[in-house]
Amino acid sequence: MLPPLKADNDRMTSPLALIINPWIYDFAAFDLWARPLGALYLAAWLRTAGWEVRLVDCLDRLHPDSMAPAAKKRWTPGTGQWRREVLPTPSPLAGLPRRYARYGLPIPAFNRLVQAPPAPDVVLVTSSMTYWYPGVRRAVTQVRQAWPEVPVVLGGAYATLCPDHARRVSGADVVVQGPGESALPRVLAELTGIDPGPPPAWTSLRPALDLYPRLEFAPLLTSRGCPYHCPYCASNRLYPGFTPRDPDDVLDEIEDRAVRLGLSHFTFFDDALLVDAHRRLVPILETVIRRFPGLSFHAPNGLHLGLIDRDMAELMRAAGFKTLRLGLETLDMERQAAMGGKVGPGQFETALAHLKAAGFDPARIGVYILCGLPGQDWGEPLAAARAVRALGARPFLAEYAPLPGTPLWQETLRHSEFDLAAEPLYHNNSFFACRGKNFSWEKVREIKRAALA
Numbered sequence: 001m002l003p004p005l006k007a008d009n010d011r012m013t014s015p016l017a018l019i020i021n022p023w024i025y026d027f028a029a030f031d032l033w034a035r036p037l038g039a040l041y042l043a044a045w046l047r048t049a050g051w052e053v054r055l056v057d058c059l060d061r062l063h064p065d066s067m068a069p070a071a072k073k074r075w076t077p078g079t080g081q082w083r084r085e086v087l088p089t090p091s092p093l094a095g096l097p098r099r100y101a102r103y104g105l106p107i108p109a110f111n112r113l114v115q116a117p118p119a120p121d122v123v124l125v126t127s128s129m130t131y132w133y134p135g136v137r138r139a140v141t142q143v144r145q146a147w148p149e150v151p152v153v154l155g156g157a158y159a160t161l162c163p164d165h166a167r168r169v170s171g172a173d174v175v176v177q178g179p180g181e182s183a184l185p186r187v188l189a190e191l192t193g194i195d196p197g198p199p200p201a202w203t204s205l206r207p208a209l210d211l212y213p214r215l216e217f218a219p220l221l222t223s224r225g226c227p228y229h230c231p232y233c234a235s236n237r238l239y240p241g242f243t244p245r246d247p248d249d250v251l252d253e254i255e256d257r258a259v260r261l262g263l264s265h266f267t268f269f270d271d272a273l274l275v276d277a278h279r280r281l282v283p284i285l286e287t288v289i290r291r292f293p294g295l296s297f298h299a300p301n302g303l304h305l306g307l308i309d310r311d312m313a314e315l316m317r318a319a320g321f322k323t324l325r326l327g328l329e330t331l332d333m334e335r336q337a338a339m340g341g342k343v344g345p346g347q348f349e350t351a352l353a354h355l356k357a358a359g360f361d362p363a364r365i366g367v368y369i370l371c372g373l374p375g376q377d378w379g380e381p382l383a384a385a386r387a388v389r390a391l392g393a394r395p396f397l398a399e400y401a402p403l404p405g406t407p408l409w410q411e412t413l414r415h416s417e418f419d420l421a422a423e424p425l426y427h428n429n430s431f432f433a434c435r436g437k438n439f440s441w442e443k444v445r446e447i448k449r450a451a452l453a
């Protein structure tokens with residue numbers, strides 16, 4: 001298909017989309033392979049439709065203006081500290097004994113990048129955590145100053161999960177819910193008069209990583225969505241269903257990233273990487289071992305540990321998995337059942353034993369423990385953290401971040417004394433909106449100490 005051209009001062013040019021990944025506004029943030037993967041897929045699609053795309057990623061830690069002051073520690077490639085600017089804590093979150101900050105690119109550097117000519121035809125702003133919306137709002141404000149006439153479209157997790165709030169507060173002209181591929185053809189045609197046409201299947205696209213001047217790793221999706229329905233998770237609302245990719249397609253992408261871009265670190269963003277492994281991950285890893293030795297793989301999202309048997313542990317080890325995070329959630333069997341019952345009695349110990357036997361250092365295996373759920377006693381995550389520690393693995397607290405529309409949402413509203421429906425800042429995982437009677441910040445510190453002990 002011929003690219004759509006527009007007349008611009010008598011010159012025929014491709015339409016231009018400026019894509020923006022806003023800052024994080026939070027009490028803490030550490031870059032764990034952060035990439036606006038959804039936006040990079042949309043960029044790849046628009047390019048196939050003849051659009052030009054520019055990216056301003058406030059969280060590109062490797063951008064020269066974004067570098068944090070030299071850190072002493074050497075982090076794993078793709079991870080590290082962002083530059084931060086401490087800000088007043090927003091009043092709903094007042095009293096939390098931590099500093100609130102904006103993480104990422106300094107504002108003047110952002111403005112320079114956004115203002116660079118030529119004028120875009122549309123600005124596409126992505127969003128992730130609902131409670132980072134102050135970053136979205138600030139980005140839209142800055143864009144408006146630079147390009148007052150250019151329409152701004154907002155999508156991503158915040159836009160999908162809190163659409164009314166986003167329409168009221170973000171300043172964007174249009175707020176799109178769900179996968180951008182569905183609504184964008186119509187929205188772009190209406191706003192710019194240029195219709196990109198129907199998108200190709202996302203499974204065949206490569207996220208537009210070349211929009212970054214420097215790269216340390218490649219994010220990778222072998223599937224989208226999740227077949228589980230864990231009550232605290234919004235995956236089913238963000239992407240209904242479960243769509244696996246053809247393993248050969250994933251392998252082509254790995255080859256492209258390794259050979260053409262020279263990358264050796266790969267990070268899985270899947271919700272359910274190990275599901276249906278015999279048809280998906282197993283053939284991928286078997287081929288990686290044969291054809292691409294020496295690569296490193298990271299799995300920072302909680303893996304379903306009930307799906308790690310001896311063969312899987314050995315395969316992951318041989319293929320080069322370096323970062324492993326397991327989703328334990330809780331050792332309390334009643335709550336385990338309420339959270340979807342993914343981990344049966346003894347399964348955690350068995351999975352850990354398989355991983356140790358395969359040669360993984362248990363101290364480098366992270367184990368997520370849910371903390372701050374409605375009605376949860378604080379002794380429960382504390383006990384789990386101690387048990388994980390006793391087995392030599394490393395507990396990580398997954399502080400509950402309440403999400404509108406999830407099965408746990410109504411119960412959360414009943415338990416919380418804060419107006420979570422009106423104010424997404426209360427979704428912040430450091431805030432513990434369902435604190436309950438015996439909550440104290442000291443309790444949180446005690447659990448964290450137990451996790452680190």
Ligand code: B12
Nearest residue numbers: 034035038124126129130155156176179180233234398399
């Ligand atoms: C990968 C991932 C991570 C990774 C890295 C994420 C990153 N990008 O940096 C890691 C493991 C670090 C992580 C950590 C956490 N995460 Co997380 N994570 C995810 C996950 C599984 C996938 C995100 C993703 O890349 N999806 C794939 C892409 C293709 O989809 P997408 O980005 O949504 O894009 C599509 C649409 O949204 C839309 N779109 C996107 N942008 C735009 C723009 C426009 C203009 C338009 C029109 C459309 C559009 O179109 C895209 C293509 O279809 C999501 C769950 C999910 N399934 O989305 C949770 C999720 C985002 N995480 C969540 C949480 C809670 C966390 C933690 C707080 C967990 C904890 N308690 O510690 C931490 C905090 C991280 C931090 N402080 O940095 C929550 C969100 C919470 C919230 N209140 O918003 C989610 C939704 C999971 C859940 N519990 O339901 N996470």
